[in-house]
Amino acid sequence: MSKGSGKADCFHCGLPVPPGSDYSVEIDGKAQPMCCRGCQAVARAIVEGGLSDFYRYRTEKSPQARDLVPEQLDEMALFDRDDLQKSFVRQQPGDRREASLILEGIVCAACVWLNERHVKSLPGVLDFSVNYSTHRARVSWDNTRIHLSEILEAISAIGYHAHPFDPGRQEQVYKRERTRALRRLAVAGLGMMQVMMLAVALYAGEAEGMDAGLRNFLRWVSLLLTLPVVLYSARPFFASAWRDLKRRRPGMDVPVTLAISAAFLASAWATVTGKGDIYFDSVTMFTFFLLAGRFLEMGARHRAGQAAEELVKLLPATAARLEEGGERRVPVADLAVGDRVLVRPGESVPADGRVVDGQSSVDESLLTGESRPCRRQPGDLLVGGTVNIESPLVVEIEKVGEETVLSAIVRLLDRAQTEKPSVARVADRIAGWFVGALLVLATGVAWWWWQHDPAHAFAITLSVLVVTCPCALSLATPAAVTAATGALTRLGVLTTRGHALETLAHASHMIFDKTGTLTEGRLSVAGIELLSSLDREQCLLLAASLEQASEHPISHALCREAETVNEAGSLLATPGEGIEGIVGGRRYRIGTAAFVSKLLSTTTGQPLPGGVVLGDENSLLAHFTFTDPLRDKAREALDGLRRLGLEIELLSGDEEQAVQHIAGQLGIHRAQARCRPEDKLARIRDLQAQGAVVAMVGDGVNDAPVLAAAQVSIAMGGGTQLAHASADMVLLSEQLPHLVNAVRTSRRTLTVIRQNLGWALVYNVIAVPLAAGGQIAPWMAAIGMSASSLVVVLNALRLRQG
């Protein structure tokens, strides 16, 4: 069989079925093709469980299923150990146990259904539910009837991968905070609706004439309804205002507290004495809107924080320790300095160590940003969390736990995050002064009128307090930021921190990472130079046939380029050099030029090229070069940014040549290659010391500290979770031109914020003297205050047009 005949795709995972394979499963009475034994086993397990409906409901194909190898079964069995379970399993009365799991491979709602039906049907499983939003599952089981490993195995049988998840304290804190905020919001919302209803009756009654008894009754009911809103819902404002006052730095919450408590107390007084106006409707509405705004802000913050935990997932849970009696699977926490562990291809290195036996390539892209695998041989250092690609390695552990490079990056990230400069305090500061001035003014007004007209002193002081209610001032920034954030989200630019827009508007430098940011982050064949009579297609076919079993990115690039592959025999991979094999009865080699030329019977006089070379026993056949293609419209995006006056820089962990090539194509003058995370951090600190406001665009884990250190950071949507965690904005659409929109919108937002603040000030400058002069009745003050807030909100809503 020479040509790939199978055009059919695997019914389970949607990948093409390799030629010559014959796996199929009967689903709903029809034999469906499968691409491999893994998918076949999974599909069979699903059908035998009576769950074939899964295939009817799913909207996306499942990820390719992997066969369970004995080591993985051992690893699962390890999770049954009580000492290992202590960290993530909650013991409950009797033998009932409960744990959280992370489910990998969930792509649509049908997956959730399939997992729930399948696991719930296991004897001994008491409950199993999957959270569709977070892809986390909660399972509780009876430990006398079933073990955790059996549950994990059952999930693997239907093609998903589950591993225990330690929710950690952070997560629980978030959850409590969220629940509390929702409760306060609920009370404020329902209270507001009722109070407003009564307020309409009262206003109508004032115009049409209302029985005094009924009027008083309605006021008392309003007071009763406002009480829980003020005492319960508005409590966070009081608490934070109290903290501000103790620190002697009045923030936004001080005027908010003052407005709420003054209006409430005045209204309560008016209700008790039966004289004067009440503002319960304003109090509840104000509380509800502010709470709603903060709730949305909190949601975004939490989503960013949750992702930080995912970094720990880079490290495997268990490792194969080599002992006298052979190898043994142990939890990574049990590893000590000096232990020897075996790292198989495809596995992650459990801790920092040195290679003592074996040669292989490792993928360090997550830690260093280098897109090509690095070769490692005895004596070389390995960093925990990197992935072994080619062949088994024996590693002697040198550093564990807190001392590893990964932990250091996490600490760097933590520190950078706490050092994050905040430019968004302008409005807060203004409000602080405003509040001080207002307090002095109100006291002065009260004193003056007390001397001259004690009968009106309270009403006038109240007017001053209400008319200057800093609603407009405190709404000015959040309203604009919320509207702009909504507009940007529709464009695929997610803002995760409140200050991001303001800071982006001020940005003077925009720094890009190369791999995965300006480029797509995957290799593709750039050129094929033919060195013999064989044509392009034949060379590609040979190359792909040799490389088909390899996991190397170069192999992926070659296999994607070639349409079909032939069967190859006696494949032998030499790490870092290349692959030898027999295709169609002839021996070929593909790899470095030196490696391939060793196969030649005669040495050629010509100089050997770089890249990857294909050759047989007689001659070199072809020379392949690779490139990481630029993203769509990268050039336009950068030109747009330059037109907005931003300086563009490129900092990359890649080799000089690749970086210069990209910089040349995009017209970037300042490009720095071979940067480690520390170098990038140093460059940013340098720029910041010169007074620049730096915006950083990146994707890898290596970028996380840099993203956190820049005043505003933007992560690519396809980037790692950790990059998202430390970023202020996430470019979900991965469309670089949207960056231009983001900068433009952020500048418009700043303009709107300034207009809002300006309006609030102008309004107050006009209204305060009038109120202090006794020209404004409290009801007019209330209308003025609401109108001024409305102007601010409507102005902010203009930003929604994007």
Place this chain on the structure above:
Amino acid sequence: MNILFLLIPVSLIIMGIAIWVFLWAIRSGQFEDLEGPAHRILMDDDDPRIPRKPQLKDDDE
């Protein structure tokens, strides 16, 4: 208008119940996953009570 003296306390009680229901919903985790239930309702979990599709097919053929 005197009826209002009765109706408003009644509405207060109803609001109390509404708040209690809302708090119960929050406590029982109904706001933790806002997407899943919307999809879940479309899945037929009561299949055994419905004639299986393959059987229908057999009849047709």
